[in-house]
Amino acid sequence: MIGLGYEENPGLAARPDGRQPKRTKAQNLLLRLDQREREALRFAHDFRVPFDNNLCERDLRMVKLQQKISGCWRTTQGAERFLGIRSYLATARKQGQRPIEVLTRLASGQPWLPAPAPG
Numbered sequence: 001m002i003g004l005g006y007e008e009n010p011g012l013a014a015r016p017d018g019r020q021p022k023r024t025k026a027q028n029l030l031l032r033l034d035q036r037e038r039e040a041l042r043f044a045h046d047f048r049v050p051f052d053n054n055l056c057e058r059d060l061r062m063v064k065l066q067q068k069i070s071g072c073w074r075t076t077q078g079a080e081r082f083l084g085i086r087s088y089l090a091t092a093r094k095q096g097q098r099p100i101e102v103l104t105r106l107a108s109g110q111p112w113l114p115a116p117a118p119g
Contacts, residue, residue, distance in 0.1 A: 002037075005030040059090045 009027045023031070033040050043049040063086065073079035092102040095114050102112045 002030070002034050005033075055094070059086070062086065 009024070009030055043051045063083065066082070067073075073082075088106075089099045089102065091114050092099060092112060097112060105112050
């Protein structure tokens with residue numbers, strides 16, 4: 001399939017002056033899939049990996065809603081705190097933890113830490 005992609009998207013060779021030519025979105029995707037084939041197909045071998053990225057998109061939805069309602073963040077520090085807590089809770093949920101328990105442990109000085117990624 002990658003070979004067909006290269007046939008359909010010629011012009012990926014470097015120019016004579018050594019600079020890279022400007023690529024289309026299709027060419028960038030083709031190169032990324034070719035160079036990272038193992039990561040792109042990980043879901044087919046490791047069934048813990050979801051097929052799509054809808055979970056990531058759902059995590060971002062609240063942030064976009066907050067921006068839409070407020071229009072902006074008052075301070076950079078406030079935005080960083082909000083996003084840090086959102087990220088912590090999203091990770092906890094994905095690891096099967098209850099958000100209220102995780103926040104309670106955090107407030108008592110015994111933060112929950114996620115399991116290390118499989119290596």
